Amino acid sequence: xxxxxxxxxxxxxxxxxxxxxxxxxxxxxxxxxxxxxxxxxxxxxxxxxxxxxxxxxxxxxxxxxxxxxxxxxxxxxxxxxxxxxxxxxxxxxxxxxxxxxxxxxxxxxxxxxxxxxxxxxxxxxxxxxxxxxxxxxxxxxxxxxxxxxxxxxxxxxxxxxxxxxxxxxxxxxxxxxxxxxxxxxxxxxxxxxxxxxxxxxxxxxxxxxxxxxxxxxxxxxxxxxxxxxxxxxxxxxxxxxxxxxxxxxxxxxxxxx
Amino acid sequence: xxxxxxxxxxxxxxxxxxxxxxxxxxxxxxxxxxxxxxxxxxxxxxxxxxxxxxxxxxxxxxxxxxxxxxxxxxxxxxxxxxxxxxxxxxxxxxxxxxxxxxxxxxxxxxxxxxxxxxxxxxxxxxxxxxxxxxxxxxxxxxxxxxxxxxxxxxxxxxxxxxxxxxxxxxxxxxxxxxxxxxxxxxxxxxxxxxxxxxxxxxxxxxxxxxxxxxxxxxxxxxxxxxxxxxxxxxxxxxxxxxxxxxxxxxxxxxxxxxxxxxxxxxxxxxxxxxxxxxxxxxxx
Numbered sequence: 001x002x003x004x005x006x007x008x009x010x011x012x013x014x015x016x017x018x019x020x021x022x023x024x025x026x027x028x029x030x031x032x033x034x035x036x037x038x039x040x041x042x043x044x045x046x047x048x049x050x051x052x053x054x055x056x057x058x059x060x061x062x063x064x065x066x067x068x069x070x071x072x073x074x075x076x077x078x079x080x081x082x083x084x085x086x087x088x089x090x091x092x093x094x095x096x097x098x099x100x101x102x103x104x105x106x107x108x109x110x111x112x113x114x115x116x117x118x119x120x121x122x123x124x125x126x127x128x129x130x131x132x133x134x135x136x137x138x139x140x141x142x143x144x145x146x147x148x149x150x151x152x153x154x155x156x157x158x159x160x161x162x163x164x165x166x167x168x169x170x171x172x173x174x175x176x177x178x179x180x181x182x183x184x185x186x187x188x189x190x191x192x193x194x195x196x197x198x199x200x201x202x203x204x205x206x207x208x209x210x211x212x213x214x215x216x217x218x219x220x221x222x223x224x225x226x227x228x229x230x231x232x233x234x235x236x237x238x239x240x241x242x243x244x245x246x247x248x249x250x251x252x253x254x255x256x257x
Numbered sequence: 258x259x260x261x262x263x264x265x266x267x268x269x270x271x272x273x274x275x276x277x278x279x280x281x282x283x284x285x286x287x288x289x290x291x292x293x294x295x296x297x298x299x300x301x302x303x304x305x306x307x308x309x310x311x312x313x314x315x316x317x318x319x320x321x322x323x324x325x326x327x328x329x330x331x332x333x334x335x336x337x338x339x340x341x342x343x344x345x346x347x348x349x350x351x352x353x354x355x356x357x358x359x360x361x362x363x364x365x366x367x368x369x370x371x372x373x374x375x376x377x378x379x380x381x382x383x384x385x386x387x388x389x390x391x392x393x394x395x396x397x398x399x400x401x402x403x404x405x406x407x408x409x410x411x412x413x414x415x416x417x418x419x420x421x422x423x424x425x426x427x428x429x430x431x432x433x434x435x436x437x438x439x440x441x442x443x444x445x446x447x448x449x450x451x452x453x454x455x456x457x458x459x460x461x462x463x464x465x466x467x468x469x470x471x472x473x474x475x476x477x478x479x480x481x482x483x484x485x486x487x488x489x490x491x492x493x494x495x496x497x498x499x500x501x502x503x504x505x506x507x508x509x510x511x512x513x514x515x516x517x518x519x520x521x522x523x524x525x526x527x528x529x530x531x532x533x534x535x536x537x538x539x540x541x
Contacts, residue, residue: 154346162360163336176350253350253392
């Protein structure tokens with residue numbers, strides 16, 4: 001009974017109605033040649049071509065390729081960005097040393113790095129991973145830095161009073177109090193990462209969901225463009241959902257306040 | 258009773274930069290904390306009470322004078338002097354239990370099992386056994402204060418300093434907290450410095466009341482409170498209690514008058530309250 005109740009809750013019903021209406025409008029617009037929709041394949045066309053696309057192993061390889069690149073760039077951004085942000089928050093001299101170049105490089109859009117990256121890195125694959133890394137990196141550093149600097153002075157004083165060692169202050173006070181900001185940075189960074197991977201694949205890729213979408217356009221397979229776009233949407237959503245899930249697990253005190 | 262002086266505050270002065278002006282906060286402030294006694298520091302708002310606590314804790318330095326703990330000058334924070342703050346400084350990312358065991362855990366002097374037993378006993382004393390796995394954000398204001406008391410007490414500091422710990426709680430919770438606190442104190446007989454701006458709270462809890470002057474702060478008057486322990490709310494109606502209250506009010510009143518001539522809003526409020534209190538006492 002409880003299961004049925006959550007499935008048919010008002011929120012879910014409204015959501016389903018909204019999605020279905022959108023599909024109906026799209027179908028109608030495409031069939032009746034309303035404005036730009038005349039050039040867009042109708043949902044029915046997309047669905048009928050879907051089976052063939054999904055059965056083709058190449059489609060799943062494209063999923064895998066994009067996910068793999070995102071994972072590489074994103075994880076590298078965490079491994080370098082989180083300690084860098086923490087170190088900047090803990091040490092004034094280091095902060096002064098690193099902050100200026102970071103602030104100059106930060107406003108450069110990741111895609112502007114593509115030519116340099118291709119010249120600099122030995123393989124295209126590495127260049128793409130590098131550009132993805134940049135997309136997440138600055139957001140991660142700034143969030144970690146902000147979080148670690150905003151820690152309540154009273155917490156540090158209390159910790160100092162109890163005779164905490166430097167390592168206790170870092171592992172038991174600064175790091176956990178920064179975790180929520182780290183995950184905020186991760187969630188935002190993950191969003192940017194997917195934007196970047198798709199664009200980078202369109203420019204320089206030989207595989208991936210961005211490449212699939214662009215190649216479908218070039219090859220005139222219009223339903224496959226839509227499949228590619230929706231795949232990117234789903235892939236991005238799943239990645240963010242994973243971050244949110246892990247974030248909630250490791251910061252349980254953030255719930256029910 | 259032999260009163261050995263655990264902590265000596267020796268003519269300390271301190272100023273802050275307020276814009277381009279040096280604003281003196283503490284001026285030649287001297288007093289002592291006697292071992293095993295509960296000393297309450299009371300004074301008008303803004304008289305430098307919190308600054309004084311920060312200095313004793315070692316969070317801030319002084320311009321002149323010295324604080325000595327067992328003869329040794331205080332140079333920084335230490336686990337022999339713990340502070341319970343006005344607002345909760347519980348670690349938000351730790352459960353009640355984890356907060357309480359934090360001090361002894363990082364001190365690494367006692368075995369884990371002993372720390373655990375001590376924590377469980379304290380949790381029971383403060384009525385938070387059921388809430389030991391909750392996070393501070395899930396506790397009420399009163400529970401947070403109790404958890405914080407326990408976190409300080411388990412570390413067994415030589416001196417525990419409480420800076421208006423019950424401020425901001427509603428009257429009922431505040432009364433309860435005072436009784437909780439007295440019960441814990443009367444059991445352990447730790448040396449305590451309790452800072453407050455409430456006269457009733459001061460006399461109810463104290464062995465000794467130190468009354469502070471207006472800013473720049475120093476100790477204006479000391480009252481030894483000779484009321485029996487364990488104390489209950491009954492003492493509020495006793496003649497001795499009223500005599501102490503009268504004495505404290507007179508000193509505070511004199512300070513408020515001085516501040517009032519300097520144009521302080523807080524002092525004006527105090528004078529209005531004082532007039533009402535005086536009337537009540539003379540009626541009784």
